[in-house]
Amino acid sequence: MIKEMFEDKKIIGVVGLGYVGLPLSTVFSKKYEVIGFDVDKSKIENYSKGIDVTNELEEDTLKNSNIKFSSNPQDLSKANFIIITVPTPIHKDESPDLSYVISATETVASNMKEGTIIVYESTVFPGATEEVCIPIIEEITGFKCGKEFSVGYSPERINPGKNSKDVSDIVKIVSGYDEETTNIISEIYDSVLNNGIYRAPSIKVAEAAKITENIQRDVNIALMNELSIIFDKMDLDTNEIIDAAGTKWNFMKFRPGLVGGHCIGIDPYYLIYKSKKLNYSPRLLQTSRNVNEDIINQIIKNILLTFIDNEVNIKKSNILVLGITFKENCNDIRNSKIVEVIDELKDIGANVTIYDPLADAEEVKTFYDLELSDDIEGEYDSIIIGVSHDEFKDLTIDDINRLSKNKPIVFDLKSLLKELSKEDIVYWSL
Ligand SMILES: NC(=O)c1ccc[n+]([C@@H]2O[C@H](COP(=O)([O-])OP(=O)(O)OC[C@H]3O[C@@H](n4cnc5c(N)ncnc54)[C@H](O)[C@@H]3O)[C@@H](O)[C@H]2O)c1
DSSP: OHHHHSOSSOEEEEEOOSTTHHHHHHHHHTTSEEEEEOSOHHHHHHHHTTOOTTOOSOTTHHHHOOOEEEOOGGGGGGOSEEEEOOOOOBOTTSOBOOHHHHHHHHHHHHTOOTTEEEEEOSOOOTTHIIIIIHHHHHHHHOOOBTTTEEEEEOOOOOOOSTTSOOGGGSOEEEEESSHHHHHHHHHHHHTTOSSOEEEOSSHHHHHHHHHHHHHHHHHHHHHHHHHHHHHHHTTOOHHHHHHHHTTSTTOOOOOOOOOOTTTTTTHHHHHHHHHHHTTOOOHHHHHHHHHHHHHHHHHHHHHHHHHHHTTOOGGGOEEEEEOOSSSTTOOOOTTOHHHHHHHHHHHHTOEEEEEOSSSOHHHHHHHHOOOOOSOOOSOBSEEEEOSOOGGGTTOOHHHHHHTBSSSOEEEETTOTTTTSOOTTSEEEEO
16 A cells, blocks of 8 residues: 555655764765754754764765755654654653654654655654554554554664774665565665675564663673672682683673763663563563663772772872773763763862863863863873773873872773783772
């Protein structure tokens, strides 16, 4: 049915132009007319001028693209294939916040014509597209799904950051409301991707697959975090243990660390919520979240103990923190866990200098009320390497010595300096 209504000329609309929507728009724009829509007018102004505020694209990509950027919802009515890539955070009580998905769905439904296919890429719990989104569209348009419009789900699997895979190189899971819709969605995605698509048997399977990918990471990192607490008590270096264990062919080399950002540390809560609705309280998922959140306290505890051992008064200490983004080589500061470490240290009374060559100082001020420093020169009681940006990889023992007031005390949360000689420094890593 939808096949007959879907027009031959495909015009793609992308709703929500952030870390996911913007690169995706540029990929589609190589082959199709693309309307990029966002409610954030300043983003639209920047993109229209060729400025990529996400810092995810190669230089000049926007200047060379023919995407029509707009914050006028009516422009979406020209599109017949609309992809929704809006945020899916959690509320304070850790329940899913679908308000962005709902409002984007309302905007699209209020401005769409018959024969439109809407594909969701935002990460949701299994069932959200069919149980939450379709009823909204049917209610607003009076159309019936599978007849006058259709929907699909294709999870986004990019990793933000400069050294990550390009969106066009990732195998894309696609799914549709029915066979016809899945065929159309498959064809359109396949036409712009280098490594093809995977057809999931249903929308729910595609939704569940995405959340499973991220839960697997969260649980495995939690395991390494817990092991690192145990091994630390034995004065053993967890990373040395992982390197040794990793020589077994089927050992998975997850590393301990802070789990921040808006995917790995958030998505498990979507399934925990759904699971509880079905009267099953998932213990492993919840415990993994707790362990990963608690690692902040373990870090603080170790800093305090190390300071006591080395007779440094934390209340009068000067600490240099390298990196504030939620992960390496990207400028995204949302849900960055190193910020929680910084806040704790400041609360205790430490004077903290923060340096991050990628984060936007204004954004850091607005989001976290923290100041970024322009350079790292100074003499510090301690250095915390919070994020392994490429720029920090070249740090030498000479640099560490130069930046240290007395005997260097280094907390290397990303094990960035694990190859360096630690003979004359106090060194702790997760
Ligand atoms: N960032 C990643 O690396 C990544 C990876 C995989 C999946 N995801 C998922 O993709 C989704 C989007 O993530 P993101 O990082 O791109 O988010 P983002 O915050 O960077 O971008 C979302 C954009 O949507 C816009 N927006 C919000 N409500 C809107 C509305 N009603 N209409 C139009 N625009 C609206 C915002 O202004 C923003 O520009 C989330 O569900 C996320 O979990 C993200």
